Amino acid sequence: MFIIYDLFFLIFAIVYLPIYLFKGKFHQGFLNRLGFLPAVHDLNQPIWIHAVSVGEVLVVRSLFEQLKNIYPNKKFVVSTVTPTGNSIARKFVGQGDLLIYLPLDFSFIISGVIRKIDPALVIIAETELWPNFISSLNKNKIPLVIVNGRISDNSFSGYQKIKFLIRPILNKISLFCVQSQTDALRLKVLGVDSDKVKISGNMKFDIRPPARSAQDYAIYRQKLLLGADDMLLVCGSTHPGEEDALISIYKKLLKDFPKLKILFAPRHPQRSQEIGRLILASGFRPLFVSCGIKECTSCCSRPVFVLDQIGHLFDFYNAADIVFVGGSLVKKGGHNILEPASLKKPVVFGPQMFNFRDIANLFVENKAALKALDAFDLEVKIRLLLQDKDLARQMGKRAFDLLEQSSGATARNLELIKNFIRS
DSSP states (O other), X not given: OHHHHHHHHHHHHHHHHHHHHHTTOOOTTHHHHTTOOOOOOOOOSOEEEEOOSHHHHHHHHHHHHHHHHHOXXXXXXXXXXXXXXXXXXXXXXXTTSEEEEOOOSOHHHHHHHXXXXXXXXXXXXXXXXXXXXXXXXXXXXXXXXXXXXXOOHHHHHHHHHTHHHHHHHHTTSSEEEESSHHHHHHHHHTTOOGGGEEEOOOGGXXXXXXXXOHHHHHHHHHHTTOOTTOEEEEEEEEOXXXXXXXXXXXXXXXXXXXXXXXXXXXXXXXXXXXXXXXXXXXXXXXXXXXXXXXXXXXXXXXXXXXXXXXXOHHHHHHHOSEEEESSTTTTTOOOOOHHHHHTTOOEEEOSOOGGGHHXXXXXXXXXXXXXXXXXXXXXXXXXXXXHOHHHHHHHHHHHHHHHHHTOOHHHHHHHHHHTTSOO
């Protein structure tokens, strides 16, 4: 079966190579993906943690640091797939440990890399299934633990169609630490032995961004030249099809709330110019944060801010009065609502939150966020928060309290992981 998988993977790689070149995705770490690693000395059966991109890297950072404290003499290998994830990991992976890109899942590449690293344990964040990687670890009797595991709607539907192929791969994994009862049930339906599945919660509740002060709040509002009476609606991680709906909503809200300002932070900042043209066509003037807001916005003809830089969304969430989390009015599955919640901001999102279903439902049930059924209902929900500042304040506090109450998944996973680390 794995020869067929290698052949299929090779054909896919050849077909995708021109696209990869065109998008400029070759980087210095690409040799890692072909199995060429930096010089490896005295790793002595390290703990290998894999996190595909930024979100997963942030999830495992605390786990990595706690494992380092408990096992100070252990070396660690951390792997990612994306350069952005790699750059985040570089901030905490120290000297003596190894940071790499995950090798491509060809059997002849994977087997050589595993022999070279010879890990005592491999930990994968969320549920990345690489058949050759998993099989090679199993063959070499190296335990593999999935943390923060989840099975999305699309993945579950796809896996069910190839259950006879996926079941033996899943059962080569030593332990699944999953986010919810739904994820646990789905794994059992797919044929995973029930004693290999533990519900430990969502590690994203344990992520604690750096604290923000009143001074930070003032600094970022000043960057937009906002006055004391101005209200700021931040629309984070938006996708095509959402910005035009939000501009239409903003037009209507301005009639009753003339001091309201809006900032778009697209999920992909390279879309900023496209959004700017849309803003201009709607009768507003786009002001890009990277250019600096140098003129009085009250004198500017109907300004709309666009965050066209990576790494500042959390700061502008902090400056917001209301936060809309994107990817939820269109069928993208939504994005992380926990960041604005950690800042006690009132959060609104649309109906398409299937990638964060359990978190979204938990917040709505506890009156810690508002779910809009469509664009019309989104206007109603935002209007409600603008009219009732006490409601907005209470909702933000409930969101923060819920975040505190729901933490602890990292500690639970740590206790389970200890059983697999050789003394």
